[in-house]
Amino acid sequence: MFLTIKETEDNSISILVVDDEPVYRKVMKRLLIKEGHRVTLAEDGIDGLRILKNKEFDIVLTDINMPNMNGWDFLRNIEELYPDIPAAIITGLSGQEKIHSEERSMAKRILKKPISFSEIRK
Template identity: 35%
Template sequence: MDTKRILIVDDEANMCSIMQDILADEGYEVMVAENGSEALQIVREITPDLIITDINMPCMGGLELLREVKSLHPDIQFIIMTGFGELETYLKAMHDGAFDYITKPLNIEMLKIMVAKVLGQNRYFASGIFQRN
């Protein structure tokens, strides 16, 4: 099985580091960028399977990054994260092609489940950690 690549985009270095460690421990290849412009450069060189991006960042925000990347690589999946739980932002992200939305502070277990779901890795579902009622 190929190792799935994840690009984390957030201007908070501590958040990137925490997420990088957690997702690398889950077996993913993880790259980080501090803003949308840097992320776009990475995407042009290495195509990730998933981008997890903050909404509000300098240079290029998450929604603009989503639109730019989707125009180049429509198959790259996105999870949008933000400290702002605004319904309008959520709806805009979903309309523009995001797979899902997660709020800060992050629930680490939910992040792991969401990433596994996006990347089609069913280990959480098979183990019974995630069950629908």
């Protein structure tokens, strides 16, 4: 997998998926559960931070363009409050050149929508 994580005996990991698109959240959850992982969903950065206060995760996957708190602000909060949790951006932006170097450094990986699980495994 693209991030170094602590795996359980059954090789499952706990993943927080943060995305404002309900259909996309459900698809991601189905894909990740099918691979044997534990998945929690959040609809935006504010919801994601609320969930992170109460539960530990191995990885956070977040969209960029979301209402209330966008993915960049969410990642800044994760860096400050939960620096040991690796995060990846899932974006529909056309071309990673639109992502500035400061922003790029906040995410371990930038994945383009639509995403396949084989992309996450790389």
